[in-house]
Amino acid sequence: MNMSKLRTGYSYHEIFGWHDTGTNAGFFPSDPALGLQPFQNYENAETKRRIHELIVVSKLIDHLHRIPVRAATDDELLLVHPQSYLTSLKEVSERRLGGDAGDGETPLAKGGYEIGTMAVGAVTALAQAVVAGEVDNGYALVRPPGHHAIRSGGMGYCLFSNLGIALSVIKRDNPGIRIATVDWDVHHGNGTQDVFYNDPDVLTISLHQDRLYPRNSGMREERGEGAGINTNINIPLPAGTGNGGYQYAFEQVVAPAIKKFNPDLIAVASGFDSCVYDPLGRMMLTASGYAKLTEILMSASKNGKIMIAHEGGYNAVYSPFCGLFVLQQLSGIKKLDDPFDHTENYPGQALFDHQRFEVDEAAKLLSALPDNR
Numbered sequence: 001m002n003m004s005k006l007r008t009g010y011s012y013h014e015i016f017g018w019h020d021t022g023t024n025a026g027f028f029p030s031d032p033a034l035g036l037q038p039f040q041n042y043e044n045a046e047t048k049r050r051i052h053e054l055i056v057v058s059k060l061i062d063h064l065h066r067i068p069v070r071a072a073t074d075d076e077l078l079l080v081h082p083q084s085y086l087t088s089l090k091e092v093s094e095r096r097l098g099g100d101a102g103d104g105e106t107p108l109a110k111g112g113y114e115i116g117t118m119a120v121g122a123v124t125a126l127a128q129a130v131v132a133g134e135v136d137n138g139y140a141l142v143r144p145p146g147h148h149a150i151r152s153g154g155m156g157y158c159l160f161s162n163l164g165i166a167l168s169v170i171k172r173d174n175p176g177i178r179i180a181t182v183d184w185d186v187h188h189g190n191g192t193q194d195v196f197y198n199d200p201d202v203l204t205i206s207l208h209q210d211r212l213y214p215r216n217s218g219m220r221e222e223r224g225e226g227a228g229i230n231t232n233i234n235i236p237l238p239a240g241t242g243n244g245g246y247q248y249a250f251e252q253v254v255a256p257a258i259k260k261f262n263p264d265l266i267a268v269a270s271g272f273d274s275c276v277y278d279p280l281g282r283m284m285l286t287a288s289g290y291a292k293l294t295e296i297l298m299s300a301s302k303n304g305k306i307m308i309a310h311e312g313g314y315n316a317v318y319s320p321f322c323g324l325f326v327l328q329q330l331s332g333i334k335k336l337d338d339p340f341d342h343t344e345n346y347p348g349q350a351l352f353d354h355q356r357f358e359v360d361e362a363a364k365l366l367s368a369l370p371d372n373r
Contacts, residue, residue: 072160102155277318
């Protein structure tokens with residue numbers, strides 16, 4: 001790692017572990033008639049709790065600047081979501097047994113609404129601290145996630161558009177600011193794309209496993225609309241892409257796009273479900289691979305202002321190392337090596353021709369991207 005010590009913010013609250021997604025069989029409701037035994041939802045508290053615990057036990061926490069967690073206000077939520085959705089979601093959250101945010105795949109228990117507003121508030125507070133210069137960069141380890149929630153409602157485990165709301169607050173309070181978002185979750189960042197699809201001041205980039213979720217979403221042809229045309233870049237990657245393919249995509253598309261768009265803030269939707277051990281994806285990123293992507297973003301930034309909001313990642317053993325390595329890169333302080341670093345030598349970590357082709361096709365979109373240099 002190429003590292004120098006920086007002021008890195010960190011936001012986490014134990015209440016995020018109390019968001020209850022039920023005793024599903026993965027992402028299916030348990031159903032004896034179908035042989036689906038009750039167990040736990042893939043989106044559960046364990047992975048995020050263990051990321052935080054590794055940050056604490058490694059003593060990296062001693063070098064991070066804690067950002068107080070607060071609830072998002074109604075005015076902030078309404079920058080993205082309509083009142084009708086907030087009202088219906090709150091009604092579900094007040095039921096004794098909770099319910100779903102609307103798509104049948106986004107369960108919440110009693111009190112889920114309030115926990116969701118805490119996640120939004122944590123991401124917003126971190127973004128505000130980075131923009132204000134209180135910290136150089138930072139990571140908000142939040143739950144529930146947010147990058148699938150669209151303006152009209154929740155989707156794919158996400159109650160609110162955490163990053164969409166946070167960045168809308170930043171735009172409201174800092175007229176003329178330009179922002180680039182980068183989503184490395186294994187699933188397409190459709191919600192963030194939806195929020196800023198018509199916005200010329202926000203560049204949205206998503207790297208994801210091709211047509212994994214949402215199906216038929218995240219194609220290169222989705223380039224923005226109206227004033228936001230050509231400010232949305234999707235990089236759908238073949239299943240099996242590892243460190244080599246992701247690094248090539250960052251070097252050939254992500255970093256050049258950021259330098260050309262010249263944003264004042266880089267915001268990352270961070271899902272560790274692109275890692276080599278995740279049960280919901282078929283990608284091969286390692287902890288050092290995530291650190292390298294973070295390093296590339298830090299080098300591409302004109303001012304070092306980078307904030308990261310946690311999204312997916314469902315392997316409770318390996319995701320903590322992915323999170324730790326990203327924070328080690330952000331802060332410039334190394335505490336631990338990756339005990340699973342044998343995965344660096346898997347043959348699939350190389351850049352393959354079919355992966356190169358997909359990235360090169362996405363690189364063709366750069367010519368139409370507005371040049372703000």
